[in-house]
Amino acid sequence: MKLLFYSKFFDSLIKLPKGVQRDVIKFQKKFRENSKSLGIHLEPISIFKDSSLRSARIDKIYRAIIKAPKSGDTYYLLWVDHHDKAYDWAKNKIFQWNENTESMQVFISPDEEKILPKVEATESKEKGLYRELEDKDLIRIGVPEILLPSVRKIMTLDDLEQIENYIPEDVFENLFYLADGAKIDSLISEIEEGKSNSESEDDQLKSINNQRNFIELTDDTLFNEILSGTLDKWKYYLHPSQRKLVSRDFSGTVKVTGGAGTGKTVVAIHRLKYLASKMNFGKKILFTTYTKALATNLTDLVKGFGIDTKDIVITNIDALVLQLAKEYKVFEEEIKVFEYSKIISAEEVWDKILESELVAYDKEFLMKEYRDIIIYHNVVSEKDYLRTSRVGRGKPLSRRQRKETWVLFEKYRSLNAKSNYLHKEEVMNRVSDYFNEKEIRPFAYCLVDELQDFSNVELRLIRSLVEEKSNDLFFVGDPLQKIYDKRINFSKVGINVRGKRSRRLRINYRTTEEIKKLAVSIIKDCHYDNFDGEEEEKAGYVSLFHGKKPMYTIFKSKNLEIDHVLNVINQILEIEVEDSEGQKRYKYKPSDIAVSARTKSGIKDFINAFHQNAIPYAVWEKGQRKGDEDGVNVMTFHNIKGFEFKHVFLVDVNNRSCPKRPFDFDLYTPQEQESYLRNEKSTLYVAVSRAVEHVEITGIGTKSEIVNV
Template identity: 60%
Template sequence: MKLLFYDKFFESLIDLPKGIQKKVIDFQRKFRENSKSSAIHLEPIKNFKDSSLRSARVDQTYRAIIKVPEVGETYFLLWVDHHDKAYEWATNKVFQWNENTQSMQVFTSPEIIEKQEEVRPEITIEKRALFSEYTDKDLLRVGVPKVLLPSIRGIETLDGLEHVETFIPQDTFENLFYLADGASVEQLIFEIEEGKTEAVSEEEQLRSINNQRSFIELTDDELFNEILEGNLKKWKYYLHPSQRKLVNGSFTGTVKVSGGAGTGKTVAALHRLKYLSKNRKPAEKILFTTYTKALTENLKNLSNDLEIDLSGIKISNIDALAFDLVKDFVLISNDYKVFGLHHIKNPEEIWEEVLDTELTTFDTDFLSKEYREIVLYHDVKSLEEYLKAPRVGRGKAISRTQRRVVWSLVEKYNRIKGQYHYYHKEELYNLLVNFLKSHDTKVYDFGLVDELQDFSNVELRVVRALVEEKPNDLFLVGDPLQKIYDKRINFSQSGINVRGKRSRRLRINYRTTEEIKKLAISIVNDEHYDNFDGQEEEKAGYVSLFHGNQPQYTVFHSKDQEVQHVISEIEYLLEGKYKPEEIAITSRTKNALKEFRTELHLKNIPYTEYEQGNKVGHQNGVNLLTFHNIKGLEFKQVFLVDVNNRTCPKHFEALDNYSDTEKASYYKNEKSLLYVAVSRAIQRVEITGIGIRSELVRV
């Protein structure tokens, strides 16, 4: 006998009292041991639409809903609730196998959906049906149950589709949403076919990637223990077919995965890490790197949640990784200093020293950017290389004669900088890459990169040099829309080859509500983003599968009013079911959080601040973070504060001196930063400020 658990079953279980939860856990354990036991009280209910559904007794008051097999020995545990509510949930449900998708589907019987359509307001303007351009065969192949075809054919708008969302199978809604949003039906069918198995028997087909999206078999009670502790992590057990194909796949080379905020990119990377750790040879080593220290700590915590054996695995942010290896290989002297990391002169001060003795039309700002964006970015080592180096994004072209002048200044800058033993961190990256290449040294056998959009070619060359090019070598995940640093990625220039089917996009948002997702997308919708392959990243076809309240944006007359409002809202949340660590207050600048910190202190509400990636203060308090620090994290309740026309986008005096190209790039990064902050919210986002509203927030 086999018992498969529907993912929605656990949502019903979470809402039950603790004592009943324990009874349910005992019940499912006994059922797995002996489904025929008379103590189970498995009985048909005559008014159920689906005759294969049964009621089972958890105790005198609570019932579980189970689908029994017509043939074979596979049962499905679907729902658990109070007697009347359990029956109410099951009465009009239909549970059937879809051969086109190789997955079990749960949906509401067609006549109930038709009644829902009848109570909708009449549409006075004649409209074309939403899916009129698709044949019945097309709709069946993307997962529409045959009995629901008439209902789906009657849908006229996207709002109409969302109206019946709770009545149709989840995978069906998802694919219909994609079609309505302009996705290719051929591509959807291709992805569905990829998730199927070649097995003939239905028992074996139940193990298809498509079916594992919603139904899994449990061999122990770990998931139930998480529920009892109030800490369910469904991402550890249930994966969308698009994720599972990436996690368990075998590829000829590097895989690149993009997707909007909350689409499970990091989850896929973590499961891929676990898969690689289990299937590697004993001596093989794995690198998992990201951009910041805070994100690194988050990855370590999530890896522990997934119970990954970290022996032979290095989880580190790219800076720490490169600096450690530079020291290990003794590539520079011990008294080195790095711009931005040590308290030393800044690069512009050294450029001033260069220009003090040189007569030139080039100023400090131009030379500093030219050095960073051309010389370091392309690892230019000679005049000949500089004369050939592309200057994309640097604005006005300069002649070969001017390049010779610039290079003479670069050489002097390098001499002075060398006397101080100063380095740009990009220099250390380039030193490390050149050493690894010249010594044909590979430190790791497999590599994973999270938050790919934060990297540039300089960092990616390090990753490429550390891992040998071979099947399954690199697994790169990121969201182009979250690109908040002015960096460029060109895979071919960094030695990374991603082609065809090894470039994937995730489209299901598991973190935020559809309402929050729409607000986040509206912030960046008028911008164009590269998908890391030289093509534009799509913003459409990206859907959340749950709903909530509309985000709110309130502008107050004074800072005190804003602070009092936010803190009173937090007090209300804390009186209810929320813990302090599930709440975040975030702003564009750290200074804007001072008054909120003071008020939390006066109210004796615990709070946590973030310093250089580390938590400071109460470890389980309300989180105080800047937009930069909240990146990669998530909270049930998020308050964006101090949001107005001067902070979002953030204005400063030097911005007036920027070129049009530089301003456009800056404002684009500011939009992405706000997109990041909004998309950290799981259930609710509230935005507040004083003064004039920000034009970026369209609420």
């Protein structure tokens, strides 16, 4: 006998009292041992539209809903609830195996005519949203034949969203993608990839497509997590687009992109577990990201997933390079890094040079030229500099002018060398050069999270750390979240990602569709490189749940803004929910809430208000959380990156703060202005997309031009 668990079964189980949860766990064990036991009371219910559904007794009050096979011995545990609620949940549902997708589909019986748009049959054929497609095409992407009339009645995307809860999830996704411009052949190809290519029923049940919602459990780990209140379903259930990337052998480097909340980090962690399970050699696996806070978060997620980390290094890229430089004695003497030094800055060194040199270039131009051209391209000689592209720098330089500036760069390097000072990116270049020259490859594999935060300098280092081979590098990132002025060009650093080794995730698991739409609207007019020299798509990116529409309110004074935010927070913290036993509890904790602003000054008054009103809070700075352990999270837009909260308040948002233009913005070249404003929009996109259920935007003065609410 085989028992498969529906992903939503655990949603129902979590809501039950602890005593009932234990009874359910005992029940499923007993059922797996003997599904024919009289004590299980497996009974058909007359009101169920699906004749294969059964009720099973947990105790006098609670019932489980199970799909029984017409033949064979595969059962599905679908739901558990109070007797009446369980029956109400199951009565109109159809659970049906789809041979075209090799997956069990769940949908509402099409007898419910009230859910469908009122469209004449002839009109639906001629004007329907999917009029260009044959029935056979719709069936191949998972549409059950019984639902074809319903699909043909869909005239607009609004019609599709109207019946979202009444059709299978995979069907809604594919119909959404088609409405957004996806090609039917591409969708069919993705579905075929997720099939088992086997005649065996057992193999088909384990297909990638079916494991999205139905899995067999081999131990009690998941149930123990439920009892302890720590269940994360992402550890067990993966969308087919994610699972294909986890346990597959690739011929080389893999790049995965996707909008905020599409599970890129989840895929990377599952991939880490897969690679770790194959380890049978001396080298370690590197899992790296850009900031210390993100690295700490990754460490916690990996430990929570139960991955043995003895052969894994998890750290941010800056800490990694300093560690490697020391471990491999890359430098003969101890070095000092400008970005971490409190003694002298790079700006002060340039001031010293310009005091004694009469030049036609200002300090800001020379500093940017050195960073964006010399360091970025790892230029070591005048000859290299003369032939290096300066695309993006705006102001052109003749050959003679380059020779003049090269003299200044040599002087700058000479002064720095006397005190053993380097920029952190120069340290990365030196370390990667050292490993390449010595043919040292410290790690077996490397995974990179938040790829969009990296530049070619960091990627040149990453490429030097791992031998070029199958499964060597695994990158995940979102070009739309690019908030730093950095450029990536894989081919320039010897990284090759082509064809099916470049994938895009499209399902948003974090935020509601309403929040997703607001986030995408902020960057809708911006163009983003997908790290391969092509434009990243913003369409075909969908959330599978809905919620409150975001709000944006401008107040006449800061006090009115603060009073409003505090009032809404107090209302949220007073929301109560009742379990099936009638016991009440608060639905949200203060730590489920974040208050965030573009600048530190934007949150200062809110910190004072929390203190005065005795609302517990914690302030995030430099990746550290300081304050009440379970308090409201207070942070800037940059610090909120990489986190998620059920409720997010974006405060002090107006035409001065979003976008926040620097004082010398008018002196920027048109290219520099465009790049800067794109990064500002991405920063707000990131902040909005941290919200799971609710985002509210407030400010004083004039509304921001980039917020479309």
